[in-house]
Amino acid sequence: MNNSKTLIKLNNIKRTYKVGSESIHALDGVSTEIGENEYVAVMGHSGSGKSTMMNLLGCLDRATSGTYELDGKDTTKMSNSALAHARNEKIGFVFQSFELLPRLNALKNVELPLIYARNGWFMRHKKAKKALEQVGLGDRIGHRPNQLSGGEKQRVAIARALVNEPDILLADEPTGNLDSKTSKGILALFTELHNQGQTIIMVTHESDVACHAKRIIRMLDGKIISDLPVEQDDAYQYRLGGQRL
Ligand SMILES: Nc1ncnc2c1ncn2[C@@H]1O[C@H](COP(=O)(O)OP(=O)(O)OP(=O)(O)O)[C@@H](O)[C@H]1O
Ligand SMILES: [Mg+2]
Structure with missing residues (x-):
């Protein structure tokens, strides 16, 4: 943690899924704080609760119990429409599978969040173009997703996540579908955004990917099992060992 303003405060968050008669404790008492301009990597085995936590942080889902304060406001007490508003204003989401609409070109895909935020046509166009330029795709705005490479598609998705100037950029395995060279480009972009003040x-x-962040949170069975500055995490030591850089 640094000394910046706290943006996220999770207090004993539990998220239980009921499947038939079984209860799955996807999050089992998670407490943490994340400040403005932090760059955090979340690691853990498959099924450890990472996506469940990201969906909660992104206000796409609600906790079964516990509290989540986003920028000082308790989201657990918000109505669904207030939560949707908070999501639109404060959160940008990037997914492993890009989630672009195939019929729309890059510019129209990036404009989408602005339509929900009720921006007029001219403003939408201007902001979407700027966001695409920010991710280095100013010359691809008319391309549809099938006319873009994997890395370019992910850049469009990042531009879409950034177009509302969110407080927090959430990315769930953003390089999971990309080759290592393309991944490096996306990670360089994240570092640049972080240097400009973006919370990620x-x-x-x-x-290798986690080492680009400044802090690593590790999860197991719905719990945080370690939370360290990157230099103190095993991932960094592993990387220093010179393997698979
Ligand atoms: N909608 C759901 N209904 C029931 N169980 C779910 C649901 N979503 C997730 N789970 C369960 O909750 C646990 C945590 O899932 P989650 O998707 O958060 O894992 P993850 O850490 O993101 O894994 P991965 O690395 O494979 O993406 C898993 O055991 C999963 O099967
Ligand atoms: Mg996941």
Whole structure:
């Protein structure tokens, strides 16, 4: 943790899924704080609760119990429409599978969140173009997703996540479907955004990817089992060992 303003405060968060007669404790008492301009990687085995936590942080889901304060406001007490509003205003989401609409070109895909935020046509166009330029795709705005490479598609998705100037960028395995060279480009972009002040929380399975963050949270069975500055995490030691850089 640094000394910046706290943006996220989770207090004993539990998320239980009921499947038939079984209860699955996807999150089992998670407490943590994340401040403005932090760059955090979340690691853990498959099924450890990473995506469940990201969905909660992104206000796409609600906890079964516990409290989640987003920028000082308790989201657990918000109505569904207030929660949707908070999501639109404060959160940008990037997924492993890009989730672009195939019929729309890059510009229209990036404009989508602005339609929900009730921006007029001119403003939408201007902001979407700027976001695409920010991710280095100013010359691809008319391309549809099938006319873009994997890395370019992910850049469009990042531009869409950034277009509302969210407080927090959430990325769930953003390089999971990309080759290592393309992944490096996306990670360089995240570092640049972080240097410009963007708060970033990113899920990854890979030590090499996690080492780009400043802090690593590790999860197991719905619990946080370690939370360290990157230099003190095993991932960093592993990387220093010179393997798979
Ligand atoms: N909608 C759901 N209904 C029931 N169980 C679910 C649901 N979503 C997730 N789970 C369960 O909750 C646990 C945590 O899932 P989650 O998707 O958060 O894992 P993860 O850490 O993101 O895994 P991965 O690395 O494979 O993406 C898993 O055991 C999963 O089977
Ligand atoms: Mg997941």
